[in-house]
Amino acid sequence: MDAALAVGYTAVAVLIGREYHDQWLPLDTLGYALTVTANLPVAFRRRAPATVLAVCLMAWIVSITIGYYPALNVYGSMVALYTLTAERPRWMAVTGGGLVAGTWIYAGALAARASMASVIVQAVVFVAVVSKFGDNAGKLAARNRELAEVTERLRVEQADRARRAVADERMRIAGELHDIVAHHMSVIAVQAGMAAYVHDRSPEDAKAAVGVIADAAREGQEELRRMLGLLRAPTGDAEGVPDAAAPGLSAVGGLVERMRAAGVPTRQVVVGRPRPLPAGIELCAYRVIQESLTNVLKHAGPAQVTVTTEFHVGELAVRVSDDGTGLSDDGTGLGDVTGSGHGLIGMRERARLYGGTVTAGPRAGGGFEVVLTLPATPERTER
Incomplete structure (x- = not known):
């Protein structure tokens, strides 16, 4: 040009x-x-x-x-x-x-x-006009450069947000997989160990253990199918809020029954008046209870477990406590079940996502306790 x-x-x-x-x-x-x-x-x-x-x-x-x-x-x-x-x-x-x-x-x-005055006026006017046009062009070019820089920064920030969103979603999926697989596989491992241990002495107990294994496998398969179905869905909430079909507090009874079937005395206590809560809050509470019960199967040994759900004004509190002392001497029930050490970290991260906290540690009278608190005000509903 x-x-x-x-x-x-x-x-x-x-x-x-x-x-x-x-x-x-x-x-x-x-x-x-x-x-x-x-x-x-x-x-x-x-x-x-x-x-x-x-x-x-x-x-x-x-x-x-x-x-x-x-x-x-x-x-x-x-x-x-x-x-x-x-x-x-x-x-x-x-x-x-x-x-x-x-x-x-x-x-x-x-x-x-022409007169010198006329020549001077012409020179000043022409030079001033050309300079003014040039100055305006320079300012416009500078603004365009700034706009291009801002656009590039926004593009980079958008790409960073997209990468963070992908990483967060991967972490969420990993947490869901951990909670689903770890719990059901722990139940299966415990019952498989029990079936092998009592096979010769009590065929009926061994048969019951195999039945529990089958139930746990089916339930785990159903949960995995549900989660994969949500991942394949063409639409969904951008924040990864759980679907209403996700397990919630109403499904805690099934976890308690499964623990009992695994040979761990477990009772459920509800304090306050139960009320519907956002699906994300209920799923968070369910997963923390599920992971806590999984840890009981892995680490508590012979124990009695209490699952307490407390409905307070603006808050939901969940306690999972046991009186166990570790693995039994004969190793029955647990077999070689081991943990990765990420369960408590995952619980805390899940609670933090919903503005809650998780504390876990030994009880003064023996055993272990996990306490989850979540904000659960009536107006916090998921659409």
Whole structure:
């Protein structure tokens, strides 16, 4: 574009110079060379506007001094001044404008066809207009650059948010898989160990244990199918809020029954008046209870367990406590069930997601206790 502009200005100047101008020298070889030098450098105006302006001005001044038509080579200097004002510091623009105005006045003085006052006014007005346009173009370019930078920052931030959202969703899915698989596999492992232990002495107990294994496997399969179905759904909440079909407090009784079937005496206590809670709160409470009972199967040994759900004003509290002392001496029930150590971390992260807390530790009278508290005000409903 700049090259075409430079060639165009040069061609116009040459055509004007070839016309007869009374009082001024006709273009010769030197005149053509000066005309080309005063206009063609405009092709490089964006790379080095100050240098281009200096070259164009020098060629213009020389051509005026020799006696060629004064208005012949003004175009290149004006375009170079425009670019200098738009892209360089103000002091350079002011200096360049002064030089162009001075050259214009010098040309007017040599022409001697108009009063000096008129020549000075023309020089000041033309230079001021060109400089103003250049300054506006520079400000617009600066705003466009700022807008491009802001757009790029927003794009990067959006990409970061998307990556964080993907990471959070992966963590959520990993937590769901851990809670589902760990609990049911623990029940299966316990019952498999029990079945192997009593197989010869009590076939009926072994058969019952196998039945519990089958039930746990089916329930785990159903939960996995439900979760995978939610993941495949084309629409869903962007925050990953659990679907209403997710297990909640009403399903805690099934966990208690499964613990009893596994040979662990377990009772359920409800304090306060039960009320519907947001699906996310109920799923969080259910998963914490499920993980706590899984840990009892893994680590408590012979124990009695109490699952307490307390409905308070604006708060839900869940306690899972046992009086166990660790693995039994004969190793029955638990077999080689081990934990990864991530259960408590996952519970705390899940509670934090919903604004709650989890505390866990040994009880003063023996055993272990997990306490979950969650905000559960009536107005916090999920749509």
